């Protein structure tokens with residue numbers, strides 16, 4: 001059912017420093033910061049030949065990643081994102097197998113303008129999983 005790894009998201013305490021690290025030390029193609037007020041994050045995308053890295057930094061008072069950075073002050077892998085062709089079919093299939101979808105269970109529009117859902121990390125070996133319809 002799942003397709004490509006769309007991105008790995010890394011929460012970072014200092015977005016400029018993290019972007020510079022990927023650009024200068026790793027020689028990666030690093031995009032400009034984008035504010036995503038609906039998701040409470042500022043994002044920098046790093047394009048790799050086979051996938052993307054999404055650097056996440058809290059935006060606003062109730063950012064969903066603020067608690068994560070409190071527990072992981074130097075940053076850490078926050079989620080992985082897999083592509084699916086039909087997000088509703090994927091959600092319904094996961095629900096039948098007992099996996100929990102976070103929030104209302106209805107897809108939201110994610111950072112790439114496409115529908116996304118998040119799955120409970122306790123159902124996926126401690127990993128927060130994002131599904132994105134492509």
Ligand code: CO
Pocket residue numbers: 007009054079081130
């Ligand atoms: Co993501």
